Amino acid sequence: MEEKMKVVSFTSLPVWQQKLIFDADEARRHSSSPYSKFKVGAAIQCSQPNTDPVVVYLGCNVENAMYVVTHAEQAAINEACLNEPEKPYIIAIAVVLPAETIDQHALPCGYCRQWIREFGSDDTLVLGAKLNSAGDIWQVEVVTLEELLPFSFGPNNLGK
Numbered sequence: 001m002e003e004k005m006k007v008v009s010f011t012s013l014p015v016w017q018q019k020l021i022f023d024a025d026e027a028r029r030h031s032s033s034p035y036s037k038f039k040v041g042a043a044i045q046c047s048q049p050n051t052d053p054v055v056v057y058l059g060c061n062v063e064n065a066m067y068v069v070t071h072a073e074q075a076a077i078n079e080a081c082l083n084e085p086e087k088p089y090i091i092a093i094a095v096v097l098p099a100e101t102i103d104q105h106a107l108p109c110g111y112c113r114q115w116i117r118e119f120g121s122d123d124t125l126v127l128g129a130k131l132n133s134a135g136d137i138w139q140v141e142v143v144t145l146e147e148l149l150p151f152s153f154g155p156n157n158l159g160k
């Protein structure tokens with residue numbers, strides 16, 4: 001493991017990463033979260049940066065009255081599986097959620113980290129965009145999946 005998490009401003013990111021975060025923020029607007037009122041959006045990029053066409057899949061969190069929740073990241077992965085001809089590979093994933101302080105992270109939960117692992121690798125880039133109360137992205141955490149899920153168990157453990 002070489003890199004450490006970077007905490008940066010939105011505008012310092014490469015344009016393709018800014019676009020992926022914008023996509024995740026757009027997906028977030030569709031969140032159906034009447035119980036938690038915690039809206040999350042995710043966008044998965046399955047094409048290499050700066051290639052044409054850019055292939056992105058979106059997801060938002062969805063809740064029901066049993067308090068069962070589909071997380072945004074998992075929803076985006078489902079969308080990728082529906083639309084990709086073969087098993088999708090996640091180059092990068094952006095997540096956008098409310099996080100107003102330095103010590104609140106905007107990174108996927110443990111459950112979603114394992115889902116990303118299934119369709120990504122140690123090198124998969126994870127962008128966690130923090131929203132303030134005005135709905136503005138004030139900070140972005142940039143990590144690799146390896147940093148989020150070190151020594152992971154994945155498809156390769158089962159010969160896949």
Ligand SMILES: [Zn+2]
Nearest residue numbers: 071109111112
């Ligand atoms: Zn999650």
